[in-house]
Amino acid sequence: MPCKIQKSLNIHRALKPSKVKLYVKKNVNHDMKNMSKKKFKENITCFIIIIIALSYLIVNCFSQQINESLAASNKFNSIELWVREYEAPERESWQRPYEVIKNINLNEGDIIADIGAGTGYFTRRFAEKVGDKGKALGLDIEPSMVEYMKNYAQKLKLKNYIPLLIRPNDPQLDNNSIDIIFMCNTYHYIEERTSYIKKLSKSLKKDGRIIIIDYRKDYYKKSIPAGPYSYTIKNELSEEIVKKEFQEAGYILNRSLDFLPYQYFLEFTKCSCDC
Secondary structure, three states: OOHHHHHHHHHHHHHHHHHHHHHHHHHHHHHHHHHHHHHHHHHHHHHHHHHHHHHHHHHHHHHHHHHHHHHHOOOOOOHHHHHHHHOOOOHHHHHOHHHHHHHHOOOOOOEEEEEOOOOOOOHHHHHHHHOOOOEEEEEEOOHHHHHHHHHHHHHHOOOOEEEEEOEOOEOOOOOOOEEEEEEEOOHHHOOOHHHHHHHHHHHEEEEEEEEEEEEOHHHOOOOOOOOOOOOOOOOOOOHHHHHHHHHHOOEEEEEEEOOOOOEEEEEEEEOOOOO
């Protein structure tokens, strides 16, 4: 073989492997770039999904706080709104006020204190039931509610319907003065409940009773027609917890009734023995 041809073949053989290596290297780099782009896109997508999810949670929590603020901290700036809710005609179908009064066993001449009376939905009915010799005290921490009850009492000409403004942590009742203390949809809002109901014990007469009506635990997560607070209720205060707290405060459970569609009805009396 001529010398020039052999030399050319040698050069060609020497160059061929490096070209292959270069080609492979280019392919690898290209694949890595494609993989990096794909990974980058996946990361961006995940990041966007996370941001959207977090944004939804933040907005949801913020909206809930606004609702709670309006319901619990609004101080009833728009009394008409709350009256429309509490006094809605359809409330009678599920609150069953006259059936409640029947089960309380009110007597003429009784003195009943309605704590958290609101618009006096129950208080004015109590006043009619106990007669002129009795008293129905409508107790609330909101001045606008107390003012509304006063105006309503004058309208109905019920002198035994007595609205009073009280402090959140003290019902301000005289010792041994009350036959029945009534709380409807109120107990779960009270802070330091055991301490509060111990104070109530002092105001009850010897055979005095406390009636608690509140929402069953199963209904806190459902949409129920339960007045202005219905859409913000979070406190899952079960019937068992209420019984336990009253027992710790020195009370005995007399009755537990189940005639209301959304609420339980509990009646307690003071423990006369060393419980």
